[in-house]
Amino acid sequence: MTAASCARGRCVQGAGHGVTPAGAASSASCDDSQRRRSPCGAGYDVAVTSSLPDAGRIAAVLPSATLWRSVEVIETTGSTNADLAARARAGAGEGAVLVSKEQTAGRGRLDRQWVSPPGTSISMSLLLTPQQEFPQWGWLSLLAGMAVASAVGELAGGGAPVSLKWPNDVLIRGRKVCGILSERIEHPDGARAVVGIGINVDLAADQLPVPTATSLALEGLPTDQSRIVAGVLTHFERHYRSWQLRGNLRAEYEARCASIGAELTVILDGDRRVSGTGRGVDEWGRLQVTTATGIETYPVGDVVHATLA
Structure with a gap:
């Protein structure tokens, strides 16, 4: 790990090449023009230009008064969530951000594996x-x-429909581009939360984990990872501060959630299945489903999957 330099009130760390001051582009940023084939049936190639994440470039875009006290980009790790959880147990406070160019042992919900080949995905934890x-x-x-939907929507300029699927997926044209995992970390001074975000950026069609996934490159969207990370952090902070004040953001979430108003199959532990229509989320963020017997409410921890019909 490199020593940290503080710029504009926060610490910025580069990955394996010394300290990068905020506002300066690192020579480790890698521009790589590649061609990707769309999986969406069009069969066309799209030329994309990608740049790997750089801590200085990310921090330079963030406002001077920000929640994010440190932004660190590393070359590779097993899991950014596991790394940041270890720091939380050691006493690290709010506002640390860890981004890795490669993740070899990441986890999604229910211990599903999340692995990103070098440079193809954003793996970040807050x-x-x-x-x-x-x-x-x-x-x-x-x-x-x-936050991811807002950041991707800005990249798309309104040209690609970006939506949410409860509880932790971001979709473009109905295909998964991002998954999220939040974990509670116990500490004597009070519990912390680590929020992990994985975004498919430069994955080719034959690299996608499932046929129903997609990537920003395959959708013809910009793939500048520093810009994407900064956008996610900016929007997350805005939503997070509103949530801290208000307790929930039901209207905002429901407006973007494809699960609301859709026919759903909710798969619970033991492979029990419930069919119904997504009604909304409650004040705790639990999914409400109108079924044949009434309105049922499901917390994240009880749901294996909530599939759209």
Whole structure:
């Protein structure tokens, strides 16, 4: 790990090449023009230009008064969530951001594997100390999804439909481009939360984990990873501060969530399945489904999958 330099009130760390001051582009940023084939049936190639994440470039875009006290970019790790969780247990406070260019042992919900080949995905984790009561922490994954959707929507300029699928997926044209995992970390001074975000950026069609996934490159969207990370951080902070004040962001979330108003199959532990229509989310971020017997409410921890019909 490199020593940290503080710029504009926060610490900025480069990855394996010394300290990068905020506002300066690192020589480690790698521009790589590649061609990707769309999986969406069009069969066309799109030329994309990608730049790997750089801590200085990310920090330079963030406002001077920001929640994010340190932004670190590393070359590779098993899991950014595991790394940041270890720091949280050691006493690290709110506002740390860890981004890796490669993740070899990442986890999604229910211990699903999340692995990103070098340079093809954004693997990032955020360290938070929410002041809300723990039952409200279910909102953290939803807030992260809203932040990614806002950042990707800006990249698309309104040209690609970006939506959310409860509880932790971001979709472009109905295909998954991002997954999220939030974890509670115990500490004597108070519990912390680590929010992990994985975004498919430069994955080719034959690299996608499932046929229903996509990547920013395949959608013809900009793939500047520093810009994307900065956008996610900016939007997450805005949503997070609103949530801390208001307790929930139901209207904002429901407006972007494809699960609301859709026919759903909710798969619970033991492979029990419930069919119904997505009604909304409650004040704790739990999914409400109108079924044949009435309105059922499901917390994230009880749901294996909530599929759109």
